Amino acid sequence: MRTAIFNWLLFIFLITGCTKSELSPADYIKYFEENGMPESHTQIGNIKVEMKFIPAEYMLLKDDKAKNISQKTIDEKNDLVYLHLDFFDLESKSEAIRSTANNEMELYQKIEYASFKAQEDLSMIRGKDTVSCVLYHFERGYNLSSNNRMILGFPNKGEGNESITLRYEDKLFGIGIINLVIDKEKLNRVPKLKI
Numbered sequence: 001m002r003t004a005i006f007n008w009l010l011f012i013f014l015i016t017g018c019t020k021s022e023l024s025p026a027d028y029i030k031y032f033e034e035n036g037m038p039e040s041h042t043q044i045g046n047i048k049v050e051m052k053f054i055p056a057e058y059m060l061l062k063d064d065k066a067k068n069i070s071q072k073t074i075d076e077k078n079d080l081v082y083l084h085l086d087f088f089d090l091e092s093k094s095e096a097i098r099s100t101a102n103n104e105m106e107l108y109q110k111i112e113y114a115s116f117k118a119q120e121d122l123s124m125i126r127g128k129d130t131v132s133c134v135l136y137h138f139e140r141g142y143n144l145s146s147n148n149r150m151i152l153g154f155p156n157k158g159e160g161n162e163s164i165t166l167r168y169e170d171k172l173f174g175i176g177i178i179n180l181v182i183d184k185e186k187l188n189r190v191p192k193l194k195i
Contacts, residue, residue, distance in 0.1 A: 022194040025061050025069070031191055032058055037084075038186040040166075044175045046091040047100070051166050051180040054082040057193040071195055080135060080153040081124060083166060085180075087148045087173070095141040097148050100173055110172055114138045114148065118172070124154040125165040131155045161188055 023031055032055075041050040056077035060069050092099035097114060101107035119136035135153025152166075161184050168178045 022192045024194055028057065028191065028193050029061055038182050038190065040180040040182045042178065042180060043090070044173075044178075046089055047096060047173050047175065048088040048090055049168075049175075049178055049180065050084075050086045050088070051182065052084045052086075053164060053182050053187065053190075054084060055190055056080070056082060061193070069193075069195065074193070074195075079156055081126070081156050081164065082135075083124070083152040083154070083164075085122075085150040085152060085166065085168065088146055093146055094143050095146060095148050097172060098143055111140065113171055114150070115140075118150065118168075121169040121171060122150075122152060123167045124152075125167060126157065127162040129157040130167075131157055163187070 037052040037054060037058075039050060039052045041048060043049075057069070057074055059082060060073060060077055087096040089096040089099040097110045098107060101110055115138045118138065119133045122133040122136070124131050124133070131154050133152050133154055135151075137151040139149040139151065141148055163184045164182045164187065166178075166180045168180075170176060170178055
């Protein structure tokens with residue numbers, strides 16, 4: 001009898017634990033502030049490369065102080081998959097691009113590449129689809145932060161429950177091809193926004 005009750009409770013726990021929770025706007029923001037975004041990272045030498053998945057709902061809530069967001073707005077924003085790609089120099093307190101440049105000329109060449117050309121070297125693989133980056137912004141740190149960030153948007157093709165692989169053919173640090181993967185289990189844990 002105990003085994004049957006235990007199995008029944010385990011079954012209920014697994015069913016409720018595997019479903020995505022729906023959170024109010026305030027709880028949605030709080031969830032990510034406490035748990036962070038789904039991410040993947042790698043380290044090559046002293047350079048750490050980190051990718052984070054940024055839910056469209058989270059971006060909308062952070063932009064809209066009144067938290068008045070419609071399902072139509074969410075659907076429009078979900079046309080893209082949003083990622084942040086950060087670079088850190090673990091041996092230096094300055095930003096990675098600056099700390100790896102040998103001189104001012106090389107620094108400016110790296111900044112020019114990161115600002116205007118790196119988008120061409122980024123692609124996202126999701127399921128059987130490989131798509132190019134269509135939204136790109138390079139955030140310069142002006143040596144006020146220890147990282148450099150690329151804000152990326154890719155067409156949202158494929159199913160929402162598939163892993164995301166970001167492929168970057170690095171020309172900033174001489175690393176070569178970088179593949180970062182956020183597995184579908186992490187993505188499936190992202191809660192839904194209750195409107």
